[in-house]
Every structure is written in C-alpha cells, then in structure tokens.
Amino acid sequence: MSAEEIFEKLKKSVIGGKRKDVAALCTEGKGAGIAGKDLLTKGLLPGMEEVGRRFRCEEFYIPEVLVAARAMHAGLEILRDELEKQPAAQVGKVVIGTVEGDLHDIGKNLVAMMFTGAGFEVVDLGIDVPANRFVEAAKERGAQAVAMSALLTTTMVNMEKVVAELRKAQFKGKIIIGGAPVTKEFADKIGADLYAADASEGAESLRAAMAAA
Ligand code: B12
Structure with a gap:
C-alpha cells in the first residue's frame, strides 16, 4: 500500500471506529518507514476532524464518537514510542x-x-x-x-x-x-x-x- 493509501484508510478507520484496523495500519505504516508524525497528521487527526464535523451536524452521536476516540487511542499507542523519543537532555x-x-x-x-x-x-x-x-x-x-x-x-x-x-x-x-x-x-x-x-x-x-x- 502507498503512503497516501494508508493515510486515507487510517482516516476512514478512525471515522468508522475500527480500532484493530487503525492499530494494524499504524503498524504497517511504521514498518514501511512512514514517520509517526505523518501517520498522525495525515491519517489519524483528519479522521477525528471529520468525526467532529459529523457530530456537529448530528450525523454522529456520542456512541459513534466514543468508538472513534477509542480507535484514535489505539493508533496513538502504536505511535507513542516514536512521538516520545527523548532527546538527550531533560528540560x-x-x-x-x-x-x-x-x-x-x-x-x-x-x-x-x-x-x-x-x-x-x-x-x-x-x-x-x-x-x-x-x-x-x-x-x-x-x-x-x-x-x-x-x-x-x-x-x-x-x-x-x-x-x-x-x-x-x-x-x-x-x-x-x-x-x-x-x-x-x-x-x-x-x-x-x-x-x-x-x-x-x-x-x-x-x-x-x-x-x-
Ligand atoms: C472525541 C470527542 C468526544 C469524546 C471524548 C473521548 C475522549 N476520550 O477524549 C466523548 C464522546 C466522550 C465526548 C463527550 C462530549 N462532548 Co465532545 N467531542 C469530541 C470531538 C469529536 C473530538 C475531540 C478530539 O479528541 N479531537 C482530536 C484532538 C487531537 O484534538 P484536541 O483535543 O482539540 O487537541 C488539539 C489542540 O486543541 C491542542 N490541545 C489540546 N489540549 C491542549 C493542552 C495544551 C497545554 C496545549 C498546548 C494544546 C492542547 O493540541 C491538540 C492537537 O495537537 C470534538 C469535536 C472537535 N472538533 O474538537 C467534540 C466536542 C469537543 N465535544 C463537544 C461536546 C458538546 C461534548 C459533550 C457535552 C456532548 C454531550 N452532549 O454529552 C460531552 C462532554 C463530556 C465531558 N464532560 O467532557 C463539543 C464542545 C462544544 C463546546 N465548544 O463546548 C465539540 C466541539 C463537538 C461539537 N462541535 O459540538 N466528546
């Protein structure tokens, strides 16, 4: 899968609250050498933005938002080690x-x-x-x-x-x-x-x- 395809699938999987797919796509993306920041800003976050839009328009209600949030968390957990990679000095x-x-x-x-x-x-x-x-x-x-x-x-x-x-x-x-x-x-x-x-x-x-x- 190309990076663009992974971003698109990630976005859709967050919107659909597909926790396992989000985790698998993040793992696949990382394995393919895509930066964690890109998986976050081009896949996960646009997905959550769309969830917010649908919630505002009353196309989504709390249960849909909750499963999307859970899926988002599953993705963040996969990216955690990369996003938290510490520089040498503590500030x-x-x-x-x-x-x-x-x-x-x-x-x-x-x-x-x-x-x-x-x-x-x-x-x-x-x-x-x-x-x-x-x-x-x-x-x-x-x-x-x-x-x-x-x-x-x-x-x-x-x-x-x-x-x-x-x-x-x-x-x-x-x-x-x-x-x-x-x-x-x-x-x-x-x-x-x-x-x-x-x-x-x-x-x-x-x-x-x-x-x-
Ligand atoms: C997911 C979500 C939920 C989930 C939360 C699950 C969870 N574990 O977090 C659930 C379903 C529980 C929920 C409940 C409610 N929600 Co809600 N929710 C959202 C939604 C769709 C997405 C929020 C999100 O996670 N975005 C993704 C993250 C990454 O973005 P973010 O939090 O904004 O963070 C970014 C920046 O703001 C910033 N940031 C955040 N914090 C900090 C702190 C510091 C120090 C810094 C520097 C930066 C920073 O950095 C982040 C990005 O890099 C938003 C819609 C939206 N557009 O925001 C509505 C939204 C926030 N919810 C809303 C509402 C009304 C509610 C409820 C009252 C609904 C209800 N009727 O019960 C309840 C309130 C529950 C409560 N007491 O808190 C409204 C708020 C309206 C308002 N302005 O007051 C929104 C805007 C939806 C809407 N348009 O109506 N919600």
Whole structure:
C-alpha cells in the first residue's frame, strides 16, 4: 500500500471506529518507514476532524464518537514510542491534566507525548482534574510547568481557577493552556503564561520559555 493509501484508510478507520484496523495500519505504516508524525497528521487527526464535523451536524452521536476516540487511542499507542523519543537532555518536569468537568483526553494525551518527546518529564493527572490537584501535584512533584487542556466552553473557565490557585500557592513555573475553544486572548485574560494551538507548537513554546527562564 502507498503512503497516501494508508493515510486515507487510517482516516476512514478512525471515522468508522475500527480500532484493530487503525492499530494494524499504524503498524504497517511504521514498518514501511512512514514517520509517526505523518501517520498522525495525515491519517489519524483528519479522521477525528471529520468525526467532529459529523457530530456537529448530528450525523454522529456520542456512541459513534466514543468508538472513534477509542480507535484514535489505539493508533496513538502504536505511535507513542516514536512521538516520545527523548532527546538527550531533560528540560524539566511538567504536570498535565484535563480540567474539572471535562472528559476529553485525546488532545491532552497527544500533548503529553509531544512534551515527553521534547525532553520533559510528564506527570499526567488524567481527566476531570480539580484545581487543588493541579496545585498539589505541582508542589509535591516539584514541577517547573503546569499544562491544562479543555475542550468545552463550559469547562475552559475552570482554567482561571487553577491559574489563581497556583499563583496563590506561589507556584513560580510556567502555565500553558490549550484545547479547541481556548485562545491566546483567553490565556492572557486569565493570566496563563503560554497558549498553543496544537501539541507540537505547545512543546516548542514551553521548551523555549523554559530555556529563557
Ligand atoms: C472525541 C470527542 C468526544 C469524546 C471524548 C473521548 C475522549 N476520550 O477524549 C466523548 C464522546 C466522550 C465526548 C463527550 C462530549 N462532548 Co465532545 N467531542 C469530541 C470531538 C469529536 C473530538 C475531540 C478530539 O479528541 N479531537 C482530536 C484532538 C487531537 O484534538 P484536541 O483535543 O482539540 O487537541 C488539539 C489542540 O486543541 C491542542 N490541545 C489540546 N489540549 C491542549 C493542552 C495544551 C497545554 C496545549 C498546548 C494544546 C492542547 O493540541 C491538540 C492537537 O495537537 C470534538 C469535536 C472537535 N472538533 O474538537 C467534540 C466536542 C469537543 N465535544 C463537544 C461536546 C458538546 C461534548 C459533550 C457535552 C456532548 C454531550 N452532549 O454529552 C460531552 C462532554 C463530556 C465531558 N464532560 O467532557 C463539543 C464542545 C462544544 C463546546 N465548544 O463546548 C465539540 C466541539 C463537538 C461539537 N462541535 O459540538 N466528546
């Protein structure tokens, strides 16, 4: 199969929630020497985008989205070792989580992988993480950065509380936020240090900010 065919099949398999096919295609692609980043950005992510479009148009409902998310995760697991390949030097420790009330974790997991690949040690708190857990984990683990993800307009507001509590607890590290509804303006408004639109940009800007600090 050509690379283009693999990308196309990957996209269709994510949309169809075909977990085993997604895993097999990622394995085949890797075996054929296709870069993990390409399998991600040309196959998996376009598939999830289409799922989002169909969900918006009410062609898809929660069950279809859930199986697609599961298929996406199966693909990410196959790509994990390549996306997380560490550079020689460690650049710091980052605590990451999806904010309270929010169960979306695909983007957060991708960001965690990219951070690992950029040389960060990642402490992943998972989903639906209340403000106090971000603060406790940052202090207990001695993190130099906190990263938050939100996919809902109703939960992104919880980021503001986390920023306020981190500042109150004298957290001196960087705070980076992201997720589909989040913007640079919002990050500025709530006092977060950094915003990035995607996982690789996030890893790059956090690395740059840490190097400058
Ligand atoms: C998959 C999905 C689900 C799955 C989640 C499964 C899982 N394990 O994650 C399930 C079915 C559970 C779900 C549930 C719901 N969902 Co939903 N879901 C989606 C969908 C289709 C895809 C999200 C996704 O994974 N995208 C792929 C990843 C890779 O992209 P991403 O998360 O955006 O991450 C990228 C960037 O944002 C960024 N990023 C993300 N986080 C961070 C963090 C940092 C620090 C940085 C730097 C960058 C960064 O990097 C990533 C890419 O590199 C979106 C549609 C969409 N277009 O986003 C709707 C969507 C987010 N969901 C939506 C809704 C409404 C819901 C529900 C309320 C539906 C319901 N009626 O119950 C529930 C809420 C559940 C809850 N409490 O959280 C709406 C949100 C609308 C809004 N603006 O508030 C969306 C936009 C769909 C829509 N158009 O209506 N959903």
